[in-house]
Amino acid sequence: KAGVTQTPRYLIKTRGQQVTLSCSPISGHRSVSWYQQTPGQGLQFLFEYFSETQRNKGNFPGRFSGRQFSNSRSEMNVSTLELGDSALYLCASSLVPGTLNFGPGTRLTVT
Amino acid sequence: AQSVTQLDSQVPVFEEAPVELRCNYSSSVSVYLFWYVQYPNQGLQLLLKYLSGSTLVESINGFEAEFNKSQTSFHLRKPSVHISDTAEYFCAVSHTSQGGSEKLVFGKGTKLTVNP
Numbered sequence: 001k002a003g004v005t006q007t008p009r010y011l012i013k014t015r016g017q018q019v020t021l022s023c024s025p026i027s028g029h030r031s032v033s034w035y036q037q038t039p040g041q042g043l044q045f046l047f048e049y050f051s052e053t054q055r056n057k058g059n060f061p062g063r064f065s066g067r068q069f070s071n072s073r074s075e076m077n078v079s080t081l082e083l084g085d086s087a088l089y090l091c092a093s094s095l096v097p098g099t100l101n102f103g104p105g106t107r108l109t110v111t
Numbered sequence: 112a113q114s115v116t117q118l119d120s121q122v123p124v125f126e127e128a129p130v131e132l133r134c135n136y137s138s139s140v141s142v143y144l145f146w147y148v149q150y151p152n153q154g155l156q157l158l159l160k161y162l163s164g165s166t167l168v169e170s171i172n173g174f175e176a177e178f179n180k181s182q183t184s185f186h187l188r189k190p191s192v193h194i195s196d197t198a199e200y201f202c203a204v205s206h207t208s209q210g211g212s213e214k215l216v217f218g219k220g221t222k223l224t225v226n227p
Contacts, residue, residue, distance in 0.1 A: 043220075
């Protein structure tokens with residue numbers, strides 16, 4: 001089976017812009033989670049979707065949003081980008097509790 | 112709220128030496144525990160997990176971790192490391208009562224460097 005794929009892999013944006021990141025889970029996986037990874041804060045949970053419903057949300061401002069489509073693909077959106085949003089954004093899908101299958105991530109740089 | 116503390120940010124060891132990567136967690140409810148590994152230039156992978164049953168869990172590449180409820184710890188050990196074990200290791204915790212939610216709280220990571 002193909003693994004979790006994320007597009008794009010690298011992105012450079014300017015402060016104030018918005019960005020949309022995409023994630024395709026492993027076939028058959030209905031749960032998709034998003035995490036932000038930075039050197040200072042480490043891995044932080046953003047949100048999780050299951051069957052198109054947000055099941056849990058982390059402590060991030062409302063500028064961070066997401067959605068899941070009927071084919072389980074997910075997108076996350078960050079509006080009004082700030083320098084501090086520069087990070088590796090990881091998507092993970094799962095079938096078994098706790099067994100997250102991570103994608104390679106999208107490296108976002110905000111200038 | 113849950114939290115995870117990985118006591119060492121970097122652990123250098125020589126090849127074939129034993130290693131222990133320490134992880135302590137804080138939670139007021141029952142938890143599941145995990146170790147994930149991130150090899151250089153690769154994505155995160157699940158190494159091992161404790162959900163219930165035996166408190167000692169093992170991975171296919173020789174690592175093991177023991178859930179100690181009284182010490183709230185889940186330390187990762189390997190009796191003899193290889194160069195290929197060089198990676199960053201993350202300890203993580205989740206509630207058992209999250210209704211299936213996959214929210215994990217991760218520690219800051221421990222960089223294991225195995226030297227020849």
